[in-house]
Amino acid sequence: MRKSTIVLVSLLLLFHPGAHARDAGDAPAPIAGLDAHVEAVRKRFDVPGIAVAVVKDGEVVLVRGYGVRETGKPEPVDGDTLFAIASITKGFTSAALSILADEGKLSLDDRVIDHLPWFRMADAYVTREMRVRDLLVHRSGLGLGAGDLLFWPPTQYATREVVERLAHVPISGGFRERYAYDNVLYAVAQLVIEEVSGQAYADFVQQRLFAPVGMHASRINSDALRPSDRNVASGHARPGFEGAPVPVPRMAWANNSAAGGIYSSARDMAQWMRVQLAGGVLSGEGDSATRLFSEKRQREMWSLVTPITIRPPAVPELAAATPQFYGYGEAWSVSDYRGRKLVWHTGGWPGMVSRLTLVPELGLGVVVLTSQEVGAAFNAVTMQVLDAYVGAPPTDWIAAYAAAVEKARGGADDDWQKHLAARDATSKPSLPLRGYAATYRDPWYGDVVVAEGRKGLEMRFSKTPQLAGTLEHWQHDTFIVRWHDRALNADAFVDFSLDHDGKVREVRMEAVSPLTDFSFDFHDLRLVPVAGK
Template sequence: MKLNYIGLCAGLIALSTLQNVNAQTLSASNSNKIERIESSVHKIMSTFQVPGIAVAIIKDNEVVLSKGFGVLKHGSKAPVNADTLFGIASNTKAMTSALLAGLVDEGKLTWQTKVIDIIPEFQLPDAYVTREFTIIDLLSHNSGLGLGAGDLMIWPETTLTNQDVIKGLKYLPQVSSFRSEFAYDNLMYVIAGEIIAKLTGQPWQEVIQTRIFDRLGMNNTRAKFSLIAKNNKNVARAHVPLDGKLNVVGGNFLEQFSSAGSVASSVNDMSLWLKAQLNRGQYDVDDTTLRLFSEQQSREMWQARTLLPVSQQTTAQDKTHFYAYALGWFVKDYHGVKVVRHTGGILGMVSKVVMVPEENLAMIILTNQQSGFALNALSQQILTEYLELPAKDWVEHYAKLQREKTIKKKTQLAKVAANIDKNSTPPLSLAHYAQSYVDNWYGEITISLTNDDLVMQFTNTPALLGKLVHYQHNTFIVRWDDRTLEADAYVNFKLNSDGSINFVTMKAVSESTDFSFDFHDLMLKPKAITH
C-alpha cells in the first residue's frame, strides 16, 4: 500500500508538473502572439497614418488583450486606452438584431412577422414587396433598393426624423427584384429600431441601454454620441487624411443612424458583448447565468440569408467558398472555419468585429481614422496568429492595395478633368439655374446666385453646402465647402424644349465616394412647377 501511495503521489506530481508545463507553454505561445500583434499595430499606425487604435482579443472566454495605442487626437498627447469611446457605426446593427431576437424569445413577434403589421405606414415602391416584407427582410439587405439608398436622409447629419425616413422609402428607386440581390441598406435598420420602440413602448436608445448595456455591464457605452457625459474626455476624435495631412473632423458618431449605427463604445465594453455572442447569448452576473437571447436565436442571427459573390482569387487565397449576410452579421468560411464579422464606418473612423465560434475566438478593433486597409491588416494578422496560418506581411499587402487604389482614383479624376470642354459655357444665364428644387424622398435643395457664383445647399443637411463649377454644357460640379467629405458631384440640368429646366440629376464625381452619398437616387424638380 505504501508503494502504491508513493506511486500515486509520484503520478499526481508528474501530472501536475505536466499541466504546469503545458500552461506555461500556452502562456508563452500567447505572449508571442500578442507581441507580434502589438508590433503590427505600431507598423499599421505608421503606414496608414492612424493616430489611435484600440484592440481587444477574446480567446476561450478570456480577454487575452485589451489595450489602446496612440492618441485620441492627432497632435495631442492624450492617449487611447481600453476605455476610450469610439463610434462603432454599423457594428450597432448586430445589437439591434439581438434586441429583436430577445423580443422573438418573448413571443412579441416572429422573424416572419410582416413589417406592416407593426408599422402600417411602412411602404416601399412595390406594393407586393411592401405586403410581404418581414423582419428577416428588414435585416438582410435584400429589399431590391440600391446600395445605400436614401442614406442622404440621415447622412451627413440632417434635420429629418425617422418618420420622414419612413415616408420617403416609397419614392426610392427599385433597382433589383425583391430578395434577389444584396445591397447594403442602413434605412432598414432604422426601421428595425422603430419596430423595437413600437413593441416595447420605449425609444430604441433606452431599450438597448437597459437590455444590453446595463445587463452586460457595458458601463461606458452609450446608444448615441449626445448621451456621452460632457466631462468624459476619453473620447476619440475622427480623422480624414487629405494630401498627406490628417484633418480632425466631425463632432458626433452617426447620431441620425440610431439603430443602424449610432453606438459609442470601447474595447473593454465590447469584450463583454463579444463574450455573450460567443456564448450564444449567455452571460454571468454574480454567479448567476442569464441570457440576452436563446441559443436558437443565436443560430438564427448567424444563419446565411442573402448571398454575396466569391471570386476565384478569394477562394484560392482564403479558402473561402461562401459569403453571405445573416441578421446583423456577415458570415463566410475562411481556411476551414466559419467567420462571423461586421465592420463599421463613419467619416474619419472605422471599426471591425470578427468572431470564429469554432475556435472560441473574437476580436474588436476601433480606430480614429477611416483607413479600411489599416483595419483589415490588423484583423488578418490576428486571425493568422490564432488560426496558426502561414506567416504573411499583411501590412505590406494592404499598403500595396492602398497604393493601387490611390493611383486608380487619381487616374479617374484626371480623366474627368481632361474631359472638360474649356470652350463650353452654360446655355442658360446663371440666374436661370438659381432656384429651389424638390426631391420626393429627400426634400428641398436650393441653388442661389451669390457674387456671380452658384451655391448649392441641401436644405435639411447643413454640411452639404458648396459652389457649382461649370463642367460643360448643362453639367456643373458641386464642390462642397467641407473638403473632407470627398463627395463632389456632377449636377446635370435637363431642359424642356422651351429652354426651361425640367429636372436635375446628380452623381458622385469620384468612384471612391462613400456609397452613403447616394446623389444618383435624386430626381430634383424645380419647386415652382411642383405645386
C-alpha cells in the same frame, strides 16, 4: 457605411512620444508581437489612434490602446477610449429584435406592416411582403446605400419621417433577388423595436443589452456623451483624399441610431464578444444559465440568409484572405478563413472605421477600432490575430493591404483622367447663371436649393446643413459642386437638363470620385424645379 480603402501613405503623422501600447499586462504567446505590428500599421496607414481587444475561450486576453485620441494632442488612446463603431451597431439591433422574439412579442417572420401599419415601400408587393427579418439582411431591392441621404450627413428629419420617405425611394432590383447593402431599413427596425417594446431604442439597448453585458461606458450616439466622457477619440479624414489626416466633427445618427449610432470602447466590446461567443449566455451553465437571447436566435443571427458574390482579390497579395463562402445573416457578415467560419462586421463613420470578428470554433474574437478612414488598418491587425490562432503561415498583411489601397487610389486617378479627357473646357453654360437658380425637389429627399451667391452658384440641401457648396462650371450644362466641408470627400457632378424652351427640366447628380462613400447616394435623386420657388 464608409469605404474602407480611402487612404494614401503619408510621412506627416507625428507620433506622440508615449505612443506605445497602453493597458498593462503581457500579450498571450500567440500574439506576443502584436504591439509592434499595430504600431507598424499605424505608421504605414497614418492612423492617429487604434484600440484592440482579443477574447479567447471566454477570457479577455488583451485590451490595448495605441497612439493618441487626436492628432497634435497628447492624450493617449487606451482600452477605455470611446470610438464610433458605426455599422457594428447593427448586431445590437438584431439582438434587440431577438430578445423581443424570445419574449414572444414579435417574430422575425412577422410582416413589418403587422407592427407599423403605415409603413410603405415604393412597390406595393414589397410593402405587403416585407418581413422583420428582411430589414436586417440587405435584399429588399433597394440599391446600394439607397436613402442614406435622409440621415447621412446628419439631417433634420425625425426617424418616422425618414421611414415615411421610403415610399418614394426607388427600388432598383427584385425583392430578395440580390445583396445590396442598405442602412435605411434599420431605421424601420428601430421603429419596430420601439413599437413592440414601448421604449425608445436608446433606452432599450442601454437597459436590455449594455447593462446586462457589462458595457457600462457605451453610449447611443455622440449627443449622449456626458461631460464626464472625456476619453473619446476624434475621427480623422484626408480632405480631398490627400495630405495628412485632420480631425473631423463628431456626427450623430439620431434619426437612425439602429444602423450605426453606438459609441463604445475596446474593453466594452470585449464583453460583447464574450457573450456572443458564449451563445448568448451571460452567466451560469446549462438549464440554469442566464441568457441575453436564446441559442435558437443566435443560430439564426449567424446563419447565412443573403449570398454575396465572391470576387477575385483586389491584389494577388490578398489571395489568402479570399473566402470560399460569403454572405450576410441577421446583421452579421458570414464567411470563412482557412476552413473556419467567421462571423464579423465592419463599421464606417466620418473619420473612424472598425471591425469585429468572431471565430466560433476557436472561441476567438477580435475587435479593432480606428480613428482614420482606412479599412486597410483594421484588416491588417485582424488578419494578424487570426493567423496567430489558426496557425497560418506568415503573411505580410501590411504590405498586402497597402497594395490594395494603392490600386484603389490608382483606379480613382485613372477615372479622373478619363473625365478630364472627355471635357470640353471651352464650352459655356447654355443659360446665364440665374437661369439655373431655383428650388428643386426630389420625391424622397425633399428640397435642394440652387442660388446665386457672391462667387457664383451655390447649392444647399434643405435638410442637411453640411451639404452646402459652390457650383463650378465643368462643361456645357454640367457643374461640379464643391462642398464647403472638404472632409466630406463627396464632390459631385450636377447635370442640368433643359426642355425645348431652354428651361431646366431636371437635375441629376453623381459623385465625382469612385472613392466617395456609397452613402452619398446622389445618383438616386431626381430633382425637378418647384413652381413658384
